[in-house]
Amino acid sequence: MPKPGPRLRLVDVAERAGVSLATASRALAGREGVSEEVANRVRQVSQELGYVANPYARTLAGGASSTVGLVVHQVDDPYFSEIAGGVIQVAGEQGLLVQICHSGRDPDYELRQLRHLIAQRVGIILIAGSGYADPRVEAPARHELSAYQSLGGRVAVIGRHFLGVDAVLPDNTAGGRALGEHLLGLGHRRIAIASATGGLTTVLDRLAGVAEALQRHGLAIEDLPVVRTDFTRDGGRIAAEQILREHPDTTAIIALNDSMAIGVLSTLRAHRVGVPDRISVVGFNDVSVAADLAPSLTTVRLPMTDMGRMVLDLALKPRSKRPRRRSTGHALVVRDSTGPVPS
Amino acid sequence: MPKPGPRLRLVDVAERAGVSLATASRALAGREGVSEEVANRVRQVSQELGYVANPYARTLAGGASSTVGLVVHQVDDPYFSEIAGGVIQVAGEQGLLVQICHSGRDPDYELRQLRHLIAQRVGIILIAGSGYADPRVEAPARHELSAYQSLGGRVAVIGRHFLGVDAVLPDNTAGGRALGEHLLGLGHRRIAIASATGGLTTVLDRLAGVAEALQRHGLAIEDLPVVRTDFTRDGGRIAAEQILREHPDTTAIIALNDSMAIGVLSTLRAHRVGVPDRISVVGFNDVSVAADLAPSLTTVRLPMTDMGRMVLDLALKPRSKRPRRRSTGHALVVRDSTGPVPS
DNA sequence: CTGAAAGCGCTTACAG
DNA sequence: CTGAAAGCGCTTACAG
Known part of the structure; x- marks a missing residue:
């Protein structure tokens, strides 16, 4: 070296x-x-x-460390690469350098990365991946980070974590509700959900939003098929196959992120199932390719690049007594993948 | 801080x-x-x-710097995020940290980033963006990097640069040729090219490949419309609009990367031009979404993740007398966006 | 307001 | 093979 x-x-x-x-x-x-x-x-x-x-x-000599560590599940997932883009923008403006590492959606591996970052004495740690629903999963990370903070390190995260630190909170629940209302408003009742593993708060929150919308229409999410795979295109494919097989009368599929929605669309196309004529499909995040799919994807937009900027902005402020929270807002973007329920 | x-x-x-x-x-x-x-x-x-x-x-104290600086045009471009993914994998295996910064396809800004990385004393610098056709553009960077190397820094790049350093060379020319042959084999002759600015070696090499294929069929690339915009979806849209307007009899469009191809497809769809019935479309790189577009995209696959691994591997080796070169290989992936010329 | 000096936590000649 | 000491280039009490 x-x-x-x-x-x-x-x-x-x-x-x-x-x-x-x-x-x-x-x-x-x-x-x-x-x-x-x-x-x-x-x-x-x-x-x-x-x-x-x-x-x-x-x-x-005891001066400032000018590097920020950013932990993402996977940089080549567009959700994270857009967030990383935002972080890098702000860092560039501030003369800071950004170190990116993968957590691979594995709490143990993520903990190791965190320790490495701390050992490397980065001044700021940013975690962009979803939190875990079970607080015990994050307990070791919580301890590690609180020791880090008490030594002057700054931490900020995106998503609902149990880490006791500043957080940017994506509008997952409201977004889920918007998606649910949109489909219900189009007359859909036989809705299936392509979900990722239930361990992530992102998943829970989006599902909770959908459940709220259903409830207002007198429906219960428990009565809908929720297929759990993971937040990737392959996950979407697998979920779609299962839905077509086990619930052939489904008229709408909610994919819990855009990658999954892309997989769902691809499978429906392979089965020559018309979208939205026979099945409507929605995603979540609005990654930039969503607008260019065929049919273009109805989804909930989250301002990923801004989220990246926001999370670093938070970490740049001095630590406050209680953790700060910033909501992101969201926007339902209706495109061509959704339509009225087929009669 | x-x-x-x-x-x-x-x-x-x-x-x-x-x-x-x-x-x-x-x-x-x-x-x-x-x-x-x-x-x-x-x-x-x-x-x-x-x-x-x-x-x-x-x-x-004079020991090793265990951080590698990676310069990409833009992390949220899938081509670069996949490369970054590969670099981060290898870095993780080696216990190295990766600092990513943007060049924004601007030689001056890139130079500043390079200087910043050097000032930060990273041990390794990796440049993932295309080289510039005019060696003078890279001259300042070349000097900066050669001083850096003489002090023990290691440098490796992806693409054809004039930097005198170890390089991973994407199969751009061969890939361009494959694309050309494919379309010519399908009977296309009225081919238009959606290209990025001519200043990049990546663009020149891909065009050169296409030109070779044409030549074997007795055609000259000079006779084809080459629209220069840039390597983005918007660039693709603008190019497609212009091609439809000025060369309405075009039967195939070669987009010089997948992002542009996505923009081209989107524009053709908006104009209700059938693909591949009326116009065939090809891209370059095979970013992961290419397979999921509708129609799925015929393109040349470059092993981006591997390229990221390779470039760091090169930099991890001690410097050699003459710069090392590694070719990437490529594969033509024929999908649904290309078909026989309409009769 | 300014400077001389100690110290941060390592690595690496230099002796032994 | 092992250790005492100098030095890397800063920052920050401590004096003045």
């Missing part, structure tokens, strides 16, 4: 500016106790020389 | 193992000059205590 080489140091800047190391350090850090005049001179010299502090030395 | 807190230090491990700091350091680094017995004891103690070296101290 290579090592970084010699470069311009702070002493060089200090010498050129005719001040001591300490003064140069204070001037560049923008700390108090340096006359405006001297501070300006130092900054100017630093500029001219193109000085950039060695982050290893700075951090070791 | 938070600072990392106190943690287990190497002295603690050394004390517990009853050896000096120096010996402990050598033992854990696996260097020579420590008896097997002592080394094992130190490693064991380190394990038990869960010691992880402070990377800032280690790097500052």
Whole structure:
């Protein structure tokens, strides 16, 4: 493994500016106790020389760590890559670097990644993946992160976690309700749900929203087929196959995210089932390709890029007494994959 | 910005193992000059205590930097997010952390990111975006990187660059040829090309491949309409609109990547132009959604995830006298978006 | 407001 | 094979 080489140091800047190391350090850090005049001179010299502090030395000496660790389930899932895009934007504006790692939707692996990030002394940790419905699953991570925070680390998450930290909360329940209302409004009653494993709060919340909508129409979600696979296109395919097989009279399928919806559409196409003529399909998230599918996908839009920006913004604020919460808002986007129930 | 807190230090491990700091350091680094017995004891103690070296101290002291910087045009472009996925996999296996930054397809911005990465003293720099056809565009980056390498940094890239570094070369020309042959074999002659700006080597190489195929059939690419927009869905839409307007007799459209092809398909659908009945469409890359479009997309598959793995593998090897080159291979994937020329 | 000095936690010549 | 010591490039009390 290579090592970084010699470069311009702070002493060089200090010498050129005719001040001591300490003064140069204070001037560049923008700390108090340096006359405006001297501070300006130092900054100017630093500029001219193109000085950039060695982050290893700075951090070791007790200064700020300028890197943020971002944990996603999988970067090549568009939901996460859009979030990552938002995080990277803000980081770029702030001169921070973003380290991305995968959790692979596995709490143990995620814990290991967290520990690695902490051991690497990143200054900020962002978790973008869904929380787990069972608080015990997150207990080890919670402890790890609270120790990290008590040492000055900052943590913020996307989704409903049991981590006791600042959070950006996607409008999952309201979005689920909107989807349910939309389909019910079109007359659908035989609705099937392509869901991911029940262990995730994202899944529970979206389902809860759907259940609310059903309830208003005197229906119970318990009476609907809910097929649990996972949040991928393959998961959607498997779910659709099962729904077609076991519930052939289904007129609408709610996929709990767009990837699954894509898999559902693909399977329906393979079976020559017309969408939305025979079955309407909805997704969740509005990943950018959703508009370009055929038929284009009715879904709930979550502002993923903004969510990425928001979560880093939260972490950039000093820690508050009680965890902050920010809701994302959502929008039902009606496209061509839904239509009135076939008569 | 938070600072990392106190943690287990190497002295603690050394004390517990009853050896000096120096010996402990050598033992854990696996260097020579420590008896097997002592080394094992130190490693064991380190394990038990869960010691992880402070990377800032280690790097500052002249040790290895264990972070790799990855520059992509845009993480939320599936081509790049799949590559990033591969890089992150290998990094995870090696205990390395990956810092991702955007170049935004802007050479100046890219240069700034590169400088930032170098200033941050990452040990490895990976560039995933296309090279520029004009070597002068990359000259500043080339100088920056060669200084970086002479100080021990490692660099590897994906694509045809003028950077004098190890490279993974996507099979762009051969892929373009395959696409051309496929369409020509189906009888198409009035082929239009939805291309990105000519400044990128990726574009030139893919076009060169198409040109070769045409030539074998006695045709010249100069006689075909080549619309230059950019490598996005919107670029594809704009190109398709222009092609429909100015070359209404076109029977096949080659989009130079899948994102553009998605835009092309979307526009053709909006105009109720049958695919492939009236116009065949092909893309390039085979991003995962390509198989799920309607109609599913005929395209050239590039092993993006593997490319990510390969490029980091290259960088992990010691620098060689002359830059290494690895070709990726490709595969023509024929799906439903192409068919015989309409009679 | 400014500077000399200690210290952050490692690695690596330099002695032995 | 092993250890004492210097040094990496910063920041931050501590004096003045």
